[in-house]
Structure formats: structure tokens, C-alpha cells
Amino acid sequence: MKLPDDEIRAIVTETLAEHQRFQQESIDAIVLKAVSSVLASFGIEDxxxxxxxxxxxxxxxxxxxxxxxxxxxxxxxxxxxxxxxxxxxxxxxxxxxxx
Structure with missing residues (x-):
């Protein structure tokens, strides 16, 4: 059973979008942790x-x-x-x- 090209494109697009969201969430978490660490090193708590x-x-x-x-x-x-x-x-x- 062969999938039509449109379905393949939709699956690939959705997979890439999900991967992009996951990466963005990871980046946001890392940046938030880094900023919190820097502020904490200056004695500034959340x-x-x-x-x-x-x-x-x-x-x-x-x-x-x-x-x-x-x-x-x-x-x-x-x-x-x-x-x-x-x-x-x-x-x-x-x-x-x-x-």
C-alpha cells in the first residue's frame, strides 16, 4: 500500500513542526535556567x-x-x-x- 504524496508531505510537515516545538521548549527551558542562575549569582532570587x-x-x-x-x-x-x-x-x- 503506497501513501499519496500529499499524505507523506502532511506527515513530514507535522513531524518537523512537532520537533521544532520540542526544540523551542527545550531552548526556552535552558535559557530560563541560565538567566535564573546568573541572577541568583548576583543575589537576586525569583x-x-x-x-x-x-x-x-x-x-x-x-x-x-x-x-x-x-x-x-x-x-x-x-x-x-x-x-x-x-x-x-x-x-x-x-x-x-x-x-
Whole structure:
């Protein structure tokens, strides 16, 4: 009894798809175990995820506020320098016109 080509293709396709799912599940399990091991080596347990997320959110807010402060500081320094130059030019003009 010979199977039609369509049935053979369907069986092979299903077998390959099942093998792919099995491999993906194995890979996911290995990656999850590796990540858990690395986090555990840093002292971060699975139960600490919520706290860890809050810590990272706090660090992000802190970094953004520092970046914003640096931006404001840079703008303030540029403003002071520009104002000083304008004042020096103005005094120079007054001295030249005053003579």
C-alpha cells in the first residue's frame, strides 16, 4: 500500500513542526535556567522580581533627572558666558563713545 504524496508531505510537515516545538521548549527551558542562575549569582532570587523592577525604574528616573540637570547647567553656563560677553561689548562701546 503506497501513501499519496500529499499524505507523506502532511506527515513530514507535522513531524518537523512537532520537533521544532520540542526544540523551542527545550531552548526556552535552558535559557530560563541560565538567566535564573546568573541572577541568583548576583543575589537576586525569583521572588525579588517586583523589587528589582522598582529598583530599575528608580534608577531610570534618577538618570533622567541627572541628565536634565546637566542640560540645565550647560544652558545656564552658556547664558552666563553670553551675557558676560555682551556686557563687555557694551562697556567697550560706552567707553569708545564716551571719549
Amino acid at each position: 521572588d525579588d522580581r517586583r523589587e528589582l523592577r522598582a529598583d530599575f525604574q528608580h534608577l531610570r528616573r534618577w538618570r533622567k533627572s541627572v541628565e536634565q540637570a546637566q542640560s540645565y547647567t550647560f544652558k545656564a553656563v552658556i547664558t552666563v558666558i553670553a551675557t558676560g560677553l555682551m556686557g563687555a561689548v557694551w562697556l567697550g562701546v560706552k567707553v569708545v563713545l564716551g571719549k
